[in-house]
Amino acid sequence: MKPVDRAIITHGHADHARAGHDKVLATTQTIEIMKRRYGENCANHFQAIAFDEPLQIDDVTITFYPAGHILGSAQILIEHKGHRVVATGDYKTIPESTAQQFELVQCETFITEATFGLPVFQHPDPKEEIKKLLQSVEEQPERCHVIGAYALGKTQRVLSLIREAGYDAPIYLHGANIKLCEYYQSEGIELGVLRKALDKVKEEFKGAIVMAPPSALKDRWSRRLPDPVVCYASGWMSVKQRAKQSLVELPLIISDHADWNELTQTIPATGAENIWVTHGREDALVHWCTQQGLNAEPLSIQGREEEANE
Numbered sequence: 001m002k003p004v005d006r007a008i009i010t011h012g013h014a015d016h017a018r019a020g021h022d023k024v025l026a027t028t029q030t031i032e033i034m035k036r037r038y039g040e041n042c043a044n045h046f047q048a049i050a051f052d053e054p055l056q057i058d059d060v061t062i063t064f065y066p067a068g069h070i071l072g073s074a075q076i077l078i079e080h081k082g083h084r085v086v087a088t089g090d091y092k093t094i095p096e097s098t099a100q101q102f103e104l105v106q107c108e109t110f111i112t113e114a115t116f117g118l119p120v121f122q123h124p125d126p127k128e129e130i131k132k133l134l135q136s137v138e139e140q141p142e143r144c145h146v147i148g149a150y151a152l153g154k155t156q157r158v159l160s161l162i163r164e165a166g167y168d169a170p171i172y173l174h175g176a177n178i179k180l181c182e183y184y185q186s187e188g189i190e191l192g193v194l195r196k197a198l199d200k201v202k203e204e205f206k207g208a209i210v211m212a213p214p215s216a217l218k219d220r221w222s223r224r225l226p227d228p229v230v231c232y233a234s235g236w237m238s239v240k241q242r243a244k245q246s247l248v249e250l251p252l253i254i255s256d257h258a259d260w261n262e263l264t265q266t267i268p269a270t271g272a273e274n275i276w277v278t279h280g281r282e283d284a285l286v287h288w289c290t291q292q293g294l295n296a297e298p299l300s301i302q303g304r305e306e307e308a309n310e
């Protein structure tokens with residue numbers, strides 16, 4: 001993905017937001033997230049746009065609507081001569097506390113992601129996944145639980161779910177997670193008492209929960225933890241093979257993308273006749289749409305890389 005003169009950005013994940021554009025149009029939270037990840041000067045100009053407020057650009061009207069994926073994430077409605085196109089970016093429709101609730105937008109053309117676009121992907125209730133985690137913590141007080149989770153979005157979602165389940169002890173963070181957690185907290189998202197994992201000695205981690213980026217689970221960093229139970233929070237943990245390969249003892253199936261049911265409920269609900277499927281497993285969803293009598297085609301995005309943050 002190359003830098004452009006005018007970028008419209010759905011959310012702060014690296015496969016959607018890059019540094020180096022001249023002008024960026026995004027929600028305030030996406031802009032703040034970009035600045036924290038890429039530096040204050042990661043674009044020459046920033047224009048913040050609120051949800052549900054149409055903006056006229058030449059003969060096109062642009063409106064951002066919540067996508068329910070991470071804090072500040074948006075779907076973008078583009079209106080031109082009476083035709084309405086919605087580009088979802090990444091989205092999920094189940095309600096949660098760390099992202100604005102997905103809003104259904106009527107349109108003629110719906111560009112949907114398909115990260116989990118296969119019927120086998122039916123994500124369990126995240127509350128049940130967190131229950132498994134807390135039960136394991138209770139049963140193994142001599143061990144430390146370290147949860148690998150992507151630094152933006154997933155980490156804060158898992159923390160928030162743990163707090164909602166009533167766990168209120170301090171939770172320890174890898175250094176790479178701190179800045180974005182502080183930003184979420186400054187936006188009013190309750191994450192409870194967080195501490196830097198750096199400040200503790202090995203013995204004190206017994207019985208504790210630690211959160212770290214997935215890459216840290218394998219490197220020197222994790223050697224400071226006493227007999228850790230390695231957990232991994234991701235939608236991909238529903239694929240048993242993946243959990244096994246990455247030596248995860250406790251997989252937590254927690255996804256920030258729509259699963260098959262959410263995809264196939266949302267698509268007809270938009271009223272769209274044309275469905276462009278991108279960003280994942282296009283074929284099965286295109287086939288499903290065609291069976292429903294919709295015009296569907298895969299949309300390949302130039303320069304796209306495999307997503308690592310679901």
Ligand SMILES: [Zn+2]
Nearest residue numbers: 013069090309
């Ligand atoms: Zn994303």
Ligand SMILES: [Zn+2]
Nearest residue numbers: 013015090307
């Ligand atoms: Zn993505």
